[in-house]
Amino acid sequence: MDHGDVVPIAELLDERRYLLDVAYWMLGSRSEAECVVDETYRRWYGLSDAGREQITAPRSWLAKTAGGICLGRLVLPDRGAGGRGGGRRTRAVDGEGPWAVVEGEVSRVLLEALDSVSPAERAAFVLNDVFGMTSGAVADIVGRTEAECAELAHRVRRGLRTQRSLPTTPERHDSLARAVRDACAAEDAALLASLLSPDATAFFDGGGKVRALAGPVHGSRRVAHSLLTLLADRPRTTLATHSVNGRTGLVVRYDRQVAAVISLDIADRHIAQVWVTLNPDKLHAWNHTPGSGGSGSGRSPAHRGDGWS
Structure with a gap:
């Protein structure tokens, strides 16, 4: 050698x-x-x-x-x-x-x-x-x-x-999703962690196209920290509730471009799993829908919630 x-x-x-x-x-x-x-x-x-x-x-x-x-x-x-x-x-x-x-x-x-x-x-x-x-x-x-x-x-x-997901009403799911959005808007890590199960897990799907976390994050505090870190750099980064796979989720925009879509799984009245899609290929439809003009308006939601900026 x-x-x-x-x-x-x-x-x-x-x-x-x-x-x-x-x-x-x-x-x-x-x-x-x-x-x-x-x-x-x-x-x-x-x-x-x-x-x-x-x-x-x-x-x-x-x-x-x-x-x-x-x-x-x-x-x-x-x-x-x-x-x-x-x-x-x-x-x-x-x-x-x-x-x-x-x-x-x-x-x-x-x-x-x-x-x-x-x-x-x-x-x-x-x-x-x-x-x-x-x-x-x-x-x-x-x-x-x-x-x-x-x-x-x-x-x-x-x-x-x-x-992991137990049956929950759409109203309860919507309420938790909005609470997550509000906690993120306030940058309140303790409040966000309180909405998560103690053994909550967050997955970050970058698809090898962006430098996302390679592995999952475990535990309410670490998941809360990872989400707040991901959503830093306001006001260019904005977050809004949005229909994701038929349930209320969150859509993250950076300079009006959809940069991430977050879906939430609920168990025992808390968020058990957080699925963060960052792969640009999977976000293509969110940024190029008919009538969007490429502005990142995303899919037509069942409802559109308020965002923060």
Whole structure:
């Protein structure tokens, strides 16, 4: 190894932490995640020097390899069970060692919900929604087309919404959405956090087109902070209630351009999940509807609420 091959220790540790996070989300087990990462590095060093030199993005190669190993561990136990449910893992509850940090960041509720989906669905959702991998990388790992992986991830999102959301009246949903808008307008983090479930989760879908958070945010305070940070820079950033998927949601505009659409899932009278769409491709219809003139007026809503600026 010459000096050009030396990698800063901070980058090395961050890389391993990233791979451990990927494996833990995929498998839900600390010990198995450690084994997967060890195997990933064994495969890396099993390459010839020439082979390693041809890899221009080692971290991407390592992540793809780790994801493939995880998927193999999920699929193998399922062969006699129709391919569903065999990927269940028992999670340790101790907080010792380096995994204590991960345990504090990962929603146990979400991990348990993922135990009920198929290995391919879990892989597609985790790699796309949690780690923000490109659609091509996800497809390579899962062994499906990009369109099929997108559908797999969509099914998981839909299932998570069903599991976390309890029936609520449109009036109650509308009231909570407006309360969220008002708390954001006041930049009141405490008030916003009080509207969220203690284990609330926020997902940020940038689609690899904007520098959005790669993973979900957990906990009412952290979700509140992330939303207020996202909505900073008033008055150019404005927020209004708007019909989103048939329920009251929020539309964020920056200089009149729709920059984000936020949908809310409710459980036990609080916001359980926040879904923030930042992907410009998915916002195209909001900014280019008939009669909008490209001004960002968005889809025709069932109702139009007041915004703040």
